[in-house]
Amino acid sequence: MHTDFTGTGAVGAVDAGRRPVPVAFSLLGPFRCWAGGQEVDLGAPQQRALLATLLLHDGVVTTVESLIDALWGTTPPRSGVTVIRTYISRLRQVIGDASPSGQIRIDSMAGGYAVRVPPQSVDVVCFRRLTLEAGAAMRRDDAAGAARSLREALALRHGLPLTGLPGPYVQGQRARLQQLISDAEVSLVEAEFRLGRYQEVLPDLRALLVEHPLRERLHELFMAALYRLGRQADALTHYQVMRQRFVEELGIEPGARLRDLHRQILLGGPNQGSAEPARMPGRRSVARRRSVSAPYGGRTRQRR
Known part of the structure; x- marks a missing residue:
């Protein structure tokens, strides 16, 4: 499936059967809606935030x-209920104009509302599906297939998720979406590593380590890639610098996996970059990463 949620390429989105999707919602960046290749005006920021909230609940009544x-x-505000009803009325008009067939609609039920929308019309849903496909591919030892799915998923991002939307709910979901993106980036590096593309993953690992300097899995992959390229001394130097930072900032030693990898590299010899250590960084299924409930949760700064 190829999907264009930016409105800059093909019309809206295209499903697996290559049929045009009439309306596409983009949340992995500024929140926008496209119909027939044209951007749809979703109204004021709070009204847009309301629609985004319903979309993130994935059809569950809110x-x-x-x-x-x-x-x-x-x-x-005291008039909160009235404001919500006004927003819903306006959004129904906008969505009705964008999707006259009724394929996308807002239903009233059980004291709340739910958006009915084809899953291929929402970039977050497509992102989640692709990462699940990547996890299944990794379990089949199909690193190439996992990498393809992850690259397609990451191509859907186009900025800070939910940019321009107010409200505490959106703020929390923005962090969740950033974490999903970050996890997918690490998963892609792992898939590329398993394909033996050690030189190619080094720049990505450096960039990820700038954002997440205390994420041990990234340090494992970086050291292992250096070692596989015959750069034993660089791998050992990186460990010493990383260990000092852990001790100074966290007051702890690196974890057991990192210490074990460090010992293996020490024993590997200076010219054993192509050797297979007893336990180089092992696979980690994308599907085993932190799951996110109805609101899907990219890249966020690693906190101490």
Whole structure:
């Protein structure tokens, strides 16, 4: 499946059967909607945030009270219920114009609302599907297939998720989406590593380590890639610098896997970059990463 959620390429999106998707929603960047290759005006920021909230619940009914909390948190206006109903009415008009066939609609039920939308029309849903496909490929030892799915997933991002939307709910989901993107980036590096593309993954690993300097898995992959390229001394130097940072900033030694890898590299000899150590960084299935509930959760700064 090829999907264009930016509106800059083919019309909207195309599903697996190569049929045009009438409406496409983009959340992995500024929140935007496309219909027939044209951007749809979704209204004021809070109205847009309401629609994004419903989309992130993936068809699950969201009560009016939950929507008020999502938009205003602990300081809702007295007219919150009326405002929500006004936003829903306006969004129904906009969506009805964009999807006259009724394929996309907002339903009222059980004291709340739910958006009915084809899964291929929402970039977050497509992203999640592709990462699950990558996890299945890794379990089949198909690193090339996993890499293809992950590259397609990461091509859907186009900035900070949910840019321009207000509200505490969106703020939390922005962090979740950033984490999903970050996990996919690491998974892609792991797939490329398993394909033996050690030189190619080094720049990506350096960039990821700048953002996540305390993420041990990245240090494992970086040291292992250096070692496989015959750069034993560089791998050992990186370990010493990393260990010093862990001790100074966290007050702890690196984990057992890193210490074990360090010992293997020490014993490997200066010219054994192509050798297979007893336990180089092992595979880690994409599907075993942290799952995210109905609101899908990219790249976020690693906190101490």
